[in-house]
Amino acid sequence: MTGRRRLMGLSWVLILTLLVLAAACQGTATSVPGGSPSHVPRLEILDAVTSRGVGGDYAPLDVTSQFSPTDTFYCALRVTDAEQDTEIVARWYFGDSQIGEATYTTEASGTGYVAFELTNQQPWPEGLYRVEILSAGVMLRAVEFRVAK
Numbered sequence: 001m002t003g004r005r006r007l008m009g010l011s012w013v014l015i016l017t018l019l020v021l022a023a024a025c026q027g028t029a030t031s032v033p034g035g036s037p038s039h040v041p042r043l044e045i046l047d048a049v050t051s052r053g054v055g056g057d058y059a060p061l062d063v064t065s066q067f068s069p070t071d072t073f074y075c076a077l078r079v080t081d082a083e084q085d086t087e088i089v090a091r092w093y094f095g096d097s098q099i100g101e102a103t104y105t106t107e108a109s110g111t112g113y114v115a116f117e118l119t120n121q122q123p124w125p126e127g128l129y130r131v132e133i134l135s136a137g138v139m140l141r142a143v144e145f146r147v148a149k
C-alpha cells in the first residue's frame with residue numbers, strides 16, 4: 001500500500017494535493033495523542049469527501065462513500081485560511097488498523113483543494129474504512145467510507 005501525493009503550482013491561491021463522505025463529519029478539533037503543538041496553524045476545512053478521482057484543480061470527481069475492492073481511494077479537502085508551510089496529514093484506517101499516511105506542506109497561503117490518494121496492489125478487504133485529517137497534531141476531520149463488492 002502506498003500513499004502518493006500530486007503537486008500543482010501555486011500563485012496566491014493554495015492548490016495542494018495528496019491522498020470521504022459527501023456529508024463529511026464536522027465538529028470541533030480534538031488533540032491527538034503525542035501532539036501538543038505550541039502553535040496551531042490557521043486552517044479550516046470547508047468540505048471533505050471521498051471520491052474515485054480528482055480533477056486538474058484537485059477538486060473531487062465521482063464523489064462516493066462506497067468503493068469496490070479494486071478502486072483507488074481519494075480524499076479531497078477544500079481548505080481556506082491555510083498558512084504557508086502548514087503540514088496537513090491524512091491517516092488511513094481499516095477498522096482500528098492504520099494502513100497508510102501521507103503528509104503535505106503548503107507552499108503558499110490561501111484557499112484551494114488538497115487531495116490525498118491511497119492505492120493497493122491487492123484488492124481491498126471489504127468493510128469500513130476512515131481517513132483522519134490532522135494538522136499540528138490536531139484532528140480536523142474524520143471521514144468514513146466502505147468497501148463492498
